[in-house]
Amino acid sequence: MTFNKHSLYSMALGLTLGLISSNASADPVDDFIYQRLRVFGIGKYETLPVNNAPDYQARIELGRKLFMDPNLSGNKNISCLTCHTPMTGLSDGRALSQTEDGQRVLRRNANSLYNVGDPQNKFMFWDGRVHYSPAKKIFTTPEPAFNGENPVAKEITSVMQSALSAQSIFPIVNSDEMRGRRGDNEIANAKTDLEAWDLIVKRLTNDKNSKYIDLFKRAYPTVEKVNIGHVGEAMGVFMRESFQSNGSPFNRYAAGDTTALNAQQKRGLQVFMSSNCIACHSGPTLGNNSFFASVGVPFYGAKPFAQDKGRAEVTNEKFRTYFFKTPSLINVGLSAPYMHNGAFKTLRDVINHYNDIETSITTFDIGNRRNEFPVEVEVLNSPADLGALRASIQAGFLLSGLELGTRSLDDLEAFLKEGLTDPKWDPKNFNGASPF
Numbered sequence: 001m002t003f004n005k006h007s008l009y010s011m012a013l014g015l016t017l018g019l020i021s022s023n024a025s026a027d028p029v030d031d032f033i034y035q036r037l038r039v040f041g042i043g044k045y046e047t048l049p050v051n052n053a054p055d056y057q058a059r060i061e062l063g064r065k066l067f068m069d070p071n072l073s074g075n076k077n078i079s080c081l082t083c084h085t086p087m088t089g090l091s092d093g094r095a096l097s098q099t100e101d102g103q104r105v106l107r108r109n110a111n112s113l114y115n116v117g118d119p120q121n122k123f124m125f126w127d128g129r130v131h132y133s134p135a136k137k138i139f140t141t142p143e144p145a146f147n148g149e150n151p152v153a154k155e156i157t158s159v160m161q162s163a164l165s166a167q168s169i170f171p172i173v174n175s176d177e178m179r180g181r182r183g184d185n186e187i188a189n190a191k192t193d194l195e196a197w198d199l200i201v202k203r204l205t206n207d208k209n210s211k212y213i214d215l216f217k218r219a220y221p222t223v224e225k226v227n228i229g230h231v232g233e234a235m236g237v238f239m240r241e242s243f244q245s246n247g248s249p250f251n252r253y254a255a256g257d258t259t260a261l262n263a264q265q266k267r268g269l270q271v272f273m274s275s276n277c278i279a280c281h282s283g284p285t286l287g288n289n290s291f292f293a294s295v296g297v298p299f300y301g302a303k304p305f306a307q308d309k310g311r312a313e314v315t316n317e318k319f320r321t322y323f324f325k326t327p328s329l330i331n332v333g334l335s336a337p338y339m340h341n342g343a344f345k346t347l348r349d350v351i352n353h354y355n356d357i358e359t360s361i362t363t364f365d366i367g368n369r370r371n372e373f374p375v376e377v378e379v380l381n382s383p384a385d386l387g388a389l390r391a392s393i394q395a396g397f398l399l400s401g402l403e404l405g406t407r408s409l410d411d412l413e414a415f416l417k418e419g420l421t422d423p424k425w426d427p428k429n430f431n432g433a434s435p436f
Ligand code: HEC
Pocket: 067, 072, 078, 079, 080, 081, 082, 083, 084, 097, 098, 099, 100, 106, 108, 109, 110, 111, 112, 113, 116, 123, 124, 125, 126, 127, 164, 167, 168, 169, 171, 172, 176, 177, 178, 235
């Protein structure tokens, strides 16, 4: 799935042969773009090798069922699919996700999940608070019992093989996301997260007729006592396998098909490269590379969370205040609104922001979007707020403004909107069927 040197060379070779055999009809524009893409490590994006082992396949099936099952939520009213649906870019179409009871909002925008299981994607959530080092087999998560070389909850961590698997059990114990509030149900009343996870596993497997008994047995044939790690690993495997996307015009172009992008999208890709978007949004998924930064996204949100310190909350490093994970841009046209807090409604709004951050942050207003939220939201834009936001942007070229004209902005928008959309994931093509 990842891009390696071998595919680089074979691509270069393919290009050379193409040039010779097509009698130098290759466009110098394509040659130029391919050269630049290679510099940024972008070539063919392979899907994962197929693993037909029966237990692995059973894990995918189990994970799919769990992902769609409201029984994972304390009040049995919400599933992962509610906030990560293919109809809205594996996100929920909202600027800020809503709490399980629909009465309030979460702090952040729901990430879209395309290629979320890419092995390069070792940090989960906008602030990267779930991390896994496969080499050292060490987790760093909000649950102390999972962390370090000798985790207390070894029976759980030893089952989970990725940051994604560990990530997937946290929404279950977040009272706003899926757990419900104290007094609501037995899972919400549990004293610790570990206890709440045990209760979830009991709920899934206590009934002898539960469809899960057989599924767990097939997914983990040698395991006697299932725990939340098995739940997380199954959902992780399901998401990794099922949410892959490498069929966008951009990915097909990068793999060598010069006709996959049209002329305007190619111009947009050139703007994307010459404006240095690619410095952060790098690799074949244009992001997901574990790089954290501030791009000056305006402060707004539900009181008192309008100001979100992001990565600094996790690492306690002051200089990472307002830093967030650089998201992948594959299928970005499907998952509006944008940024960690959904500050921008359209891709045009995003690129207008990048083009002139100073104007964007001084004039930002949530305006008539207020009625999208079940609670009051506020914008923080005092001189001190704006000063702090400006100071957090370390990419000088963003601070001074890109100064792109209308035509370049149009081209960039066309590239982001159509050039990055995989037909497989475009709801226009589902015809009511699920893509996974
Ligand atoms: C109420 C809506 C909601 C529900 C339900 C929900 N999520 Fe999310 N999800 C979010 C939000 C919001 C974020 C970003 C949170 C953050 O960064 O702090 C997120 C982030 C994620 C991420 C991180 C992706 C990345 O690139 O870092 C994954 C993976 C994920 N969710 C999977 C799941 C799974 C699995 C479930 C079910 C067990 C689930 N979600 C349930 C809203 C939801």
